[in-house]
Amino acid sequence: MADLTTTYLGLSLHNPIIVGSSGLTNNIESIKKIAKNKAGAIVLKSIFEEQITMEANKAVENDASLSTYPEAADYISNYTKQENVGQYLKLIEDAKKAVHIPVIASVNCVSSTEWTSFAKKIEAAGADALELNAFVLPSDEKNDSEKNEKFYFDLTEKVRKEISIPIALKMSYYSAGLAQLIQKLSWSGNINGLVLFNRFFSPDIDIDKMQVVANNIFSTPEEISTSLRWIALMSPKIKTDLSASTGIHSGEGIIKQILAGAKTVQLATAVYQNGPEIIPDMLKELEKWMDDNKYAKLDDFRGKMNQENTANPAAYERIQFMKYFAGIE
Numbered sequence: 328m329a330d331l332t333t334t335y336l337g338l339s340l341h342n343p344i345i346v347g348s349s350g351l352t353n354n355i356e357s358i359k360k361i362a363k364n365k366a367g368a369i370v371l372k373s374i375f376e377e378q379i380t381m382e383a384n385k386a387v388e389n390d391a392s393l394s395t396y397p398e399a400a401d402y403i404s405n406y407t408k409q410e411n412v413g414q415y416l417k418l419i420e421d422a423k424k425a426v427h428i429p430v431i432a433s434v435n436c437v438s439s440t441e442w443t444s445f446a447k448k449i450e451a452a453g454a455d456a457l458e459l460n461a462f463v464l465p466s467d468e469k470n471d472s473e474k475n476e477k478f479y480f481d482l483t484e485k486v487r488k489e490i491s492i493p494i495a496l497k498m499s500y501y502s503a504g505l506a507q508l509i510q511k512l513s514w515s516g517n518i519n520g521l522v523l524f525n526r527f528f529s530p531d532i533d534i535d536k537m538q539v540v541a542n543n544i545f546s547t548p549e550e551i552s553t554s555l556r557w558i559a560l561m562s563p564k565i566k567t568d569l570s571a572s573t574g575i576h577s578g579e580g581i582i583k584q585i586l587a588g589a590k591t592v593q594l595a596t597a598v599y600q601n602g603p604e605i606i607p608d609m610l611k612e613l614e615k616w617m618d619d620n621k622y623a624k625l626d627d628f629r630g631k632m633n634q635e636n637t638a639n640p641a642a643y644e645r646i647q648f649m650k651y652f653a654g655i656e
């Protein structure tokens with residue numbers, strides 16, 4: 328029978344399926360179910376830096392008397408932060424006690440200042456690794472691409488100085504020089520892995536209510552192509568681990584991402600839509616394909632279809648439809 332074990336960020340996983348950061352991993356009951364269904368690891372729901380800051384500010388704003396006592400305002404602000412932070416640290420501790428698979432904490436970071444000391448507490452609470460959910464949307468016309476990308480480097484450098492547990496950077500695909508950015512981040516020595524890619528909240532317009540609304544909260548299997556392309560392109564060129572995120576809905580999706588060079592895959596939508604019971608089904612599909620193709624372990628086919636190894640390397644860089652849709656008017 329095929330050996331599904333893998334390493335990721337220096338951690339040992341029973342198999343390459345990670346349940347990604349989401350509402351699925353924000354409570355112990357759900358985390359236990361996920362572990363029972365044989366996930367290789369979990370990434371806890373992100374604690375949001377914005378949320379911490381906002382809550383702290385709200386508490387201070389709501390108490391008008393504090394404006395005349397700046398020291399008290401400072402205290403309240405810190406206290407509120409600790410409350411929120413305290414709950415998150417308890418989630419890490421409880422998850423570590425409840426399950427025997429690696430528990431990766433996650434912070435949604437919008438700056439490299441506010442929270443970096445908090446990373447130490449995450450480490451002390453027992454997290455096996457930290458995933459930095461860094462959300463760069465290059466929407467501010469005052470920022471050039473260099474400034475937008477500098478954020479990733481500042482952030483990872485600062486956090487690296489705080490902790491010694493492994494760090495993964497979950498990033499976006501918005502970059503005019505994505506290949507070089509990924510390579511430089513991987514060479515920086517500050518991270519152990521990259522998660523390609525985060526999936527954004529997508530705005531839509533409700534034309535009856537005249538409101539901007541959230542659209543497509545869940546992915547479709549077709550969305551696998553963006554991360555597949557970039558994992559296939561970059562896996563031969565970098566040394567840090569790659570974890571694939573977005574659009575992995577089946578065992579076939581896992582096989583594709585490992586062929587492209589991924590160490591692990593992360594699931595959210597598939598588990599939301601089918602429950603954690605989909606995990607053993609996906610593992611069975613992976614195992615059967617490995618047995619049928621006589622692969623004893625994941626490394627036997629990992630990267631076999633990356634850009635360097637495939638017979639058709641140009642396919643990963645082809646972006647115009649050309650021949651594919653020729654004849655379809």
Ligand SMILES: Cc1cc2nc3c(=O)[nH]c(=O)nc-3n(C[C@H](O)[C@H](O)[C@H](O)COP(=O)(O)O)c2cc1C
Pocket residue numbers: 347348349350372373374433435460497524525526544545546547572573574575593594595596597
């Ligand atoms: C309801 C929901 C909540 C999510 N919350 C987070 C989060 O807190 N932090 C994070 O890094 N990603 C979050 N994600 C993104 C997922 O971890 C994942 O990257 C994305 O959904 C793409 O994977 P999928 O195609 O398997 O859904 C969330 C996704 C969903 C659907």
